[in-house]
Amino acid sequence: MESTKEKNDNYKDDLLLRMGLNDNKAGMEGLDKDKINKIIMEATKGSRFYGNELKKEKQVNQRIENMMQQKAQITSQQLRKAQLQVDKFAMELEQSRDLNNTIVHIDMDAFYAAVEMRDNPELKDKPIAVGTRSMLSTSNYHARRFGVRAAMPGFIAKRLCPQLIIVPPNFDKYRAVSQEVKEILADYDPNFMAMSLDEAYLNITKHLQERENWPEDKRKYFIKTGSSLENDKPGKEVNKLSEHEGSISPLLFEDSPPDLQLPRNPFQVNFEEQNNPQILQSSVVFGTSAEEVVKEIRFRIEQKTTLTASAGIAPNTMLAKVCSDKNKPNGQYQILPNRQAVMDFIKDLPIRKVSGIGKVTEKMLKALGIITCTELYQQRALLSLLFSETSWHHFLHISLGLGSTHLARDGERKSMSVERTFSEISKAEEQYSLCQELCSELAQDLQKEGLKGRTVTIKLKNVNFEVKTRASTVSSVISTAEEIFAIAKELLRTEIDADLPHPLRLRLMGVRVSSFPSEEGRKQQQRSIIGFLRAGSQSLSAARCALERAGKGQCPNPLEVSQKKSFFDKKRSERRWNHQDTFKCETVDKQSLQASQSFQVLKKKMSENLETSENSDNCQMSACPVCFREQGIISLEAFNKHVDACLDGPSISENSKMSSCSRAPSTEVNKKENVQPSFLLCEKQDYETHQNMEITSVDCVELVETVGNPSKAEGVDALSDKHSKEECCSLPSRPFNVERCHQDSCTGSLENEDVESLRRQEALQPYLREVEADQALVCPVCNLEQKTWDLTLFNVHVDVCLNRGVIQELRRDQVNPVNQPKESTRSAGTSGRVQKTLTKTKRPGLMTKHSASKKIKPSNPRHTLDTFFK
DNA sequence: GCGGATCAC
DNA sequence: TATGGTGATCCGC
Secondary structure, eight states: OOOSTTOSOOHHHHHHHOOSOOOOOTTSSSOOHHHHHHHHHHHHTTSHHHHHHHHHHHHHHHHHHHHHHHHHHOOHHHHHHHHHHHHHHHHHHHHTOOOOOOEEEEEETTHHHHHHHHHOGGGTTSOEEEEOSSOEEEEOHHHHTTTOOTTSOHHHHHHHOTTOEEEOOOHHHHHHHHHHHHHHHHTTOTTOEEEETTEEEEEOHHHHHHHTTOOGGGGEEEEESSOOOOOOSTTSBOOOSTTTTSSSOHIIIIISOGGGOSSOOGGGOEEESTTOSTTOEEEEEOOSSHHHHHHHHHHHHHHHHSOOEEEEEESSHHHHHHHHHHTOSSOEEEOOSSHHHHHHHHHTOBGGGSTTOOHHHHHHHHHTTOOBHHHHHHTHHHHHHHSOHHHHHHHHHHHTTOOOSSOOOOOOOOEEEEEEEEEEEOOHHHHHHHHHHHHHHHHHHHHHTTOOEEEEEEEEEETTOOEEEEEEEEEEEEOSHHHHHHHHHHHHHHHHHHHTTSOOOEEEEEEEEEOOOOHHHHHHHHHHHHHHHHHTOHHHHHHHHHHHHIIIIISOOHHHHTTSSOHHHHHHHHHHTTTTTOOOHHHHHHHHHHHHHHHHHHHHHHHHHHHHHHHSTTOOTTBOTTTOOBOOSOOHHHHHHHHHHHHHSSOSSTTSOOOOOOOOOOOOOSOGGGOOGGGOEEOOOOSTTHHHHOOSGGGGOEEOOOTTOHHHHHHHHHHHHHHHHHHTOOOOOOOOOTTTTTTSSOOSOOOHHHHHHHHHSOOOSOSOSOOOTTOOOBOTTTOOBOSOOOHHHHHHHHHHHHHHHHHHHHHHHHOOTTTOOOOSSOOTTOOOOOOOOOOOOOSOOOOOOOOSSOOOOOSSTTSOHHHHHO
8 A cells, every 4th residue: 555655654653753853844834743743642642542552662662672681791702703794794795786777666656645636626735635534545745744644544634634635545546547657667667566556666777778779759758738649659649638637747847856847958849839729749858868767757657647756766676765755756866876876875864764674673773873874884793693684684785775686576475364443343253253254255365366275364453452363274275265264263262262251352353364385386286186086086076176166156155145244234234223222143143044054055965966976886087066967078177167057057956866865874972982082072062153153064173071071971962963963964973093094984093192193294285185985074083074075174174173172282281270360351372383394584574683692693604603603 | 383573555 | 433454574482
């Protein structure tokens, strides 16, 4: 989103971190800084938000204090050694300095606000902001004089500037304008890197070389009013200017910084048809230098969109970015590609201006007396002792004016998430319902990009603005709403349970999926799916595939059906009608129950169909699970298309025989002697309305201590019976043996060690990869047969079972009333998980660290910590 | 892998 | 009355 990075800092940074600098400008419209801060403070003080800000500030101060203590312990000898080491590294960096690229950073001025002003002349000359009452995305320069900025809540902005007009954002429009700009940028660097709708980096090195020999008319653009030609190619008329305001942009031609006045060279301008005021045409020729190229780019952007951009030109991205800020708005700045120019520019540059140095890093460095890049360089030895390698390397790069000289291609996406803020929600059933809705949304988004991941993370923010995340990773990739919710729900449940009997008072909830397989991994998976299809177990796989697709749109998916009226709509109507008490959860629950049931019916039907087809002897390759017509060996895509068509057809069961569930009748559940107490998992009475939201068999697990507690064991049986009735399938307690389950039909029981080894397995592999035609899916942990035959769901279930087992184990250990002071909102990270791997580092980061050990690690084998300190 | 933090936009 | 959403990365466990 738009520029918080104008680095004028959040209004609240001023509030909390300001060190008393004032730049009041008397005589100007707007407010002076003191007045602004006073108003903000009045609006803020006493709020929960402010309370949390203070808390966070204290934490930062603590970090600083720790850092200062470490600093105090550093001996001058250590410092001298560090100096040598760092300087060696600095020398290497210096030698690798590359000034041969010309990098441009383009930044649209107050983009969203500018678009709104362009399209609504009434907003001209008025202070406006784009956003909502709760949060602003950007403001125009007029509003900024009142202290109205991006990332400020609208209601505070209104207090600063009562006449402020808040325009709701229109992202489709901004995207369209952004696209127009990108088309221009592509002419100069087809591989340009867009950072957001209003910001991009270009490497114009190649363009400059080519341009060197361009004839003048290739660099000539017509300025024109009164026409509507669309072409803005060189030598052609540029886009009309009159559409919005009827004149050439006053900014570019009147208010621009001197270096930008166009036409700047009278000899380059041809006035044509000067006598016709309607069709005033002139042309301008741009030179071949980088500066001229960027002027041309900004000129074309303005001609095409009537919006202005600022730009920076420098030998690397770090500098280019800082430059684009220098003459904003509607200006540009260049750092010439020689070392001296770079160092002159860097000299007094406040580090906060550099991308990646945020307010916390700024504050920490300030505590060390570092504000400018020069100071950053001077303190390099100290920094190498106080910060992580990644961090001090980054600092050194900055202080030498170094940065990326090539634009990295966009890597693969690493995560996808949805989150929402709302007015307080404390009822568990509403929280589950909301969670379900978020999962559904996320699943749709994932589907759009064809992504599947292995980790689900939920994010919770309570009404005091305290944020918590809880994650769980399973062994096989997941992507459907059901699969995600199966995991998210367990995570949520753990948090809710942890605070009982107090409710979680939430103001935000989010769900994220990550751990996507690499490109390579996906290809492999794809191959194996096809292989699997061809190998003969195709019906199950195809049916699952079809079911997955069915769940994603064409069929009554409970998540989507219940979504017809979204949770937020409901909350809204609840608020609106709260006096009449019209809103009842039952409405929701009935809805989703109905939907859930219909979905179960469909699933069951398909399951039955499957069995029917598998029971027939001549089970062919690639038979459609819906119509059961043989599809031959066709591509997966074609196959899926066919299944989709079938599912879209008049009736699913039309072509298929119905048959009743043919599972073996229920036997006794979980004979006690076979069950290890710690890992006996079975269904339990859920939170009140949970059963109404239940959609898959996965969400049934909860650890119950059974040994020596027969009443609970009975409860298990009772519930199982209920379960059986509902599903018309029994739940035989089939013993399960992981090692042999692929060979035999799962005999033997899971010992404690088995569970542990199961957990310890480097299980990137699902527990089950394929299923025999008549193999029941029995969870090796809870020993319950799963209602699903969806392999992924089954594997998710097993993971959830295992995770819950471990969590419960830990919790049991911790339930020591003496040692466990009960804190209402915080359940300090007790999500005990099995952990091993370490993370890889990719981009240079900026995080600071304060533990004393191994501050200097060798980036170069010659400079090891050992040799350094010996 | 997890969770808290920081940062950018 | 009232302070956003998405994605990435890093650090210490």
